[in-house]
Amino acid sequence: MASSSLYQRELAAAVKAASLAARLCQTVQKSILSSDVQSKADKSPVTVADYGSQAVVSLVLKMELPSESFSLVAEEDAGDLRKDGAQDTLKRITKLVNETLSTDSTYNISLSEEDVLAAIDSGKSEGGPSGQHWVLDPIDGTKGFLRGDQYAIALGLLDEGKVVLGVLACPNLPLASIANPDRDASQDQIGCLFSAKIGCGTDMQLLNGSTAKKIHVSTIENPADASLFESFEAAHSMHDLSSSITQKLGVQAPPVRIDSQAKYGALARGDGAIYLRFPHKGYREKIWDHAAGFIVVSEAGGVVTDAAGNDLDFSKGRYLDLDTGILVTNKKLMPLLLNAVQDALKEKSLSTSLL
Numbered sequence: 001m002a003s004s005s006l007y008q009r010e011l012a013a014a015v016k017a018a019s020l021a022a023r024l025c026q027t028v029q030k031s032i033l034s035s036d037v038q039s040k041a042d043k044s045p046v047t048v049a050d051y052g053s054q055a056v057v058s059l060v061l062k063m064e065l066p067s068e069s070f071s072l073v074a075e076e077d078a079g080d081l082r083k084d085g086a087q088d089t090l091k092r093i094t095k096l097v098n099e100t101l102s103t104d105s106t107y108n109i110s111l112s113e114e115d116v117l118a119a120i121d122s123g124k125s126e127g128g129p130s131g132q133h134w135v136l137d138p139i140d141g142t143k144g145f146l147r148g149d150q151y152a153i154a155l156g157l158l159d160e161g162k163v164v165l166g167v168l169a170c171p172n173l174p175l176a177s178i179a180n181p182d183r184d185a186s187q188d189q190i191g192c193l194f195s196a197k198i199g200c201g202t203d204m205q206l207l208n209g210s211t212a213k214k215i216h217v218s219t220i221e222n223p224a225d226a227s228l229f230e231s232f233e234a235a236h237s238m239h240d241l242s243s244s245i246t247q248k249l250g251v252q253a254p255p256v257r258i259d260s261q262a263k264y265g266a267l268a269r270g271d272g273a274i275y276l277r278f279p280h281k282g283y284r285e286k287i288w289d290h291a292a293g294f295i296v297v298s299e300a301g302g303v304v305t306d307a308a309g310n311d312l313d314f315s316k317g318r319y320l321d322l323d324t325g326i327l328v329t330n331k332k333l334m335p336l337l338l339n340a341v342q343d344a345l346k347e348k349s350l351s352t353s354l355l
């Protein structure tokens, strides 16, 4: 068990950074305008909130941990914001960042547009196997964010290539289980923050600041009782493949489809027992899409592997180098799940080779 003081300052800074970034995202989601959405070169959407969230997290981490060397591996960069025609967007982001930071009475600063560009661009680190690197997805699940559904601010810390802490802020995730179809959504308290530190378990609290409580993954052993999480977007994960896997396992419940690493958070507290992710051929997984979720689930007693059962390796730079897909479940179910996945993958490759 790790000493409870190890990484404690970093965890407190990460919780503060992700909570403030979540506040900015909530402001934008409430007033989303079509001009707030741009398309990146890879055709994925990016909003003023993605940029604003990245700037806030980067600035807060630097202010809270001034004596530490700073390396950040983050999804966005300010390239498009420096182009002609982006001035109004940059102004809006700068205003949002300043307004968000001013809600914390300990910060008395006013940032220029250039400061905000620099804060966003401080996320260009390559990560790797040595030293400490923060890993950030400023909005994970941008498509969910734009739909008004689930998204997460996902922040992790790598030390010598290993994830040592992670925070997932999920502003639209109810405190009550999302897998229970009978819940009364009108009674829900909304907005959860998950935090985990190596050797110390996983906590969940309300985003607006309730006391944290320890959470644990589901203890079910019979796959028939499991419920499954997968991407809302069929373009992000092959739903037909997870359906053939759950059929093999005898899973009864229909899949619960939600966006972002909120799936890792929901699984860490036992809302469901399996999360499957099978991106389409050619997609490369990034470390910021899994670092925080990985430790939130592992410290809650769960397991995360690739489709071949290998551990995820966060030490290889900005990308995860892995076999086919990502599997998340509890320790009891993992061997059964791995078998079902291997069978389903064999059948799939057989059927494609016959085409």
Ligand SMILES: Nc1ncnc2c1ncn2[C@@H]1O[C@H](COP(=O)(O)O)[C@@H](O)[C@H]1OP(=O)(O)O
Pocket: 044, 075, 137, 139, 140, 141, 142, 143, 144, 230, 231, 232, 233, 235, 236, 237, 258, 259, 260, 261, 279, 280, 283, 289
């Ligand atoms: N074509 C794609 N296949 C798989 N994942 C994708 C694809 N495009 C974007 N993503 C990323 O998948 C994650 C969300 O997946 P899901 O919500 O389905 O779990 C996000 O990190 C999203 O990036 P982003 O952070 O830009 O939203």
Ligand SMILES: [Mg+2]
Pocket: 044, 045, 046, 075, 142
């Ligand atoms: Mg994106």
Ligand SMILES: [Mg+2]
Pocket: 137, 139, 140, 141, 288, 289
């Ligand atoms: Mg993402």
Ligand SMILES: [Mg+2]
Pocket: 050, 075, 137, 138, 139, 140, 141, 142
């Ligand atoms: Mg993102």
